[in-house]
Amino acid sequence: MRRSVTIVTNGHLCRNPRVLKEATALGKAGYEVVVVGVRNHPASDRLDADLLQSAPFRLESLNLLPGGGPSSFLARLEVKFQRSLAARGIWKSIGALGPARALLRAAQRWPADLTICHNEIAHWAGVRLLDRGCRVAADVEDWHSEDLLPEDRKHRPIDLLRSVERTLLHRCSHVTTTSDSLARALHARYGGRRPEVITNSFPLQPDPLTPETSRISPARFFWFSQTLGPGRGLESFLRAWGRSESNSEVVLLGEDRGHYADRLRRLVPPGCLSKLSFRPLVPPGYLPGLIADHDIGLALEDASIVNRDLTITNKILQYLNAGLAVVATPTAGQREVLAEDADAGIILDLDQADASASLRELTADRVRLQARRNAARRLAETRYHWEREEATLLALVARSLGTTKT
Numbered sequence: 001m002r003r004s005v006t007i008v009t010n011g012h013l014c015r016n017p018r019v020l021k022e023a024t025a026l027g028k029a030g031y032e033v034v035v036v037g038v039r040n041h042p043a044s045d046r047l048d049a050d051l052l053q054s055a056p057f058r059l060e061s062l063n064l065l066p067g068g069g070p071s072s073f074l075a076r077l078e079v080k081f082q083r084s085l086a087a088r089g090i091w092k093s094i095g096a097l098g099p100a101r102a103l104l105r106a107a108q109r110w111p112a113d114l115t116i117c118h119n120e121i122a123h124w125a126g127v128r129l130l131d132r133g134c135r136v137a138a139d140v141e142d143w144h145s146e147d148l149l150p151e152d153r154k155h156r157p158i159d160l161l162r163s164v165e166r167t168l169l170h171r172c173s174h175v176t177t178t179s180d181s182l183a184r185a186l187h188a189r190y191g192g193r194r195p196e197v198i199t200n201s202f203p204l205q206p207d208p209l210t211p212e213t214s215r216i217s218p219a220r221f222f223w224f225s226q227t228l229g230p231g232r233g234l235e236s237f238l239r240a241w242g243r244s245e246s247n248s249e250v251v252l253l254g255e256d257r258g259h260y261a262d263r264l265r266r267l268v269p270p271g272c273l274s275k276l277s278f279r280p281l282v283p284p285g286y287l288p289g290l291i292a293d294h295d296i297g298l299a300l301e302d303a304s305i306v307n308r309d310l311t312i313t314n315k316i317l318q319y320l321n322a323g324l325a326v327v328a329t330p331t332a333g334q335r336e337v338l339a340e341d342a343d344a345g346i347i348l349d350l351d352q353a354d355a356s357a358s359l360r361e362l363t364a365d366r367v368r369l370q371a372r373r374n375a376a377r378r379l380a381e382t383r384y385h386w387e388r389e390e391a392t393l394l395a396l397v398a399r400s401l402g403t404t405k406t
Helices: 017-028 042-054 070-087 100-108 120-131 158-171 180-190 234-244 260-265 270-275 284-291 306-310 314-321 332-338 355-364 366-382 386-400
Strands: 004-008 032-039 058-063 114-118 136-140 175-177 219-228 248-256 276-279 296-299 325-328 345-347
Touching (some): 004 120, 017 032, 017 114, 017 386, 032 100, 042 058, 058 070, 058 100, 100 120, 120 136, 120 158, 136 158, 136 386, 158 180, 175 180, 180 306, 219 234, 219 284, 219 314, 234 248, 234 260, 234 355, 248 260, 248 270, 260 276, 270 276, 284 314, 296 314, 314 325, 314 332, 314 366, 325 332, 325 366, 332 345, 355 366
Parallel strands (some): 004 114, 114 136, 136 175, 219 248, 219 296, 248 276, 296 325, 325 345
């Protein structure tokens, strides 16, 4: 009889590659997998439909899209009301972060031998399932109680999130996270079960470092995220790059909300504007090839945010996979990656006076830059690839279900 796994997440598959990789791996391994998610972004809804065409799992999502019927309207109204209460300091509930209770009800409709919870409201749902006697595992991809800029934390239910995190570490059948740094910190704070590390790496793509893809000049920096906005380190980088006088270009990919690209353009000298370009989001399947068409990946995490300091995001690991040298800000998680091979990139504090000179030096020596790109790809091949992490995931799930072979 096939064992069943339900994966609970707050969002779309295309916006959470970690959930997609996990569900695919478990489905291919023979588990009956259902992903319980949330539909709240029309463009992502279309991308999810494409991903599901060959997926070895089922997707069941709460519909929060406009036009989704009475239940969708009521769920969106409830979230809006809870956020209004939190913003006014009246009541900071889990509902202010998303449709938590509706997600819990959806998860209960798909009982399984093991339920794996991702993201903050799914973690809350996981605690409720534990109270009902269910077998639950948790993935702490982000340390939610220690995330975001100070102004964005004011109306979040921090004490509740900490209580949820503590419960997960003490009661779940297994807990995973993205880095040794974050695993140590979570265990030091809460005790309980020390999280196992499954990094945000991706399946190895074909080796991009072929003669056809090598270019002479100029060197091209690349950065991507779901959205352009503050708190992503772009401002400090563009100031330093604008002063560097290097023969290079910068490509930034993401959804431009609030015309933030215009604010970023104002940070660079007029002579650099033609070398700075912005690209819209692309479907997930196109991103690896697009990244590989550049030379240097920008991993600009903010070390002042505890979660961003400790985690290893998918960004830096996708750069390695695509054979890009890395410029990484000095966070614990990114130091952890580059400690494996310092030739794969540089750790750079962009607010230091010598940052511009370091960027100029990095782009000036094309032979040395190509050597860094080669080292980055080797690091992906030897350490940071999904095929390695997949084996860890399958072993953990088998252990949690009591099916590990002896």
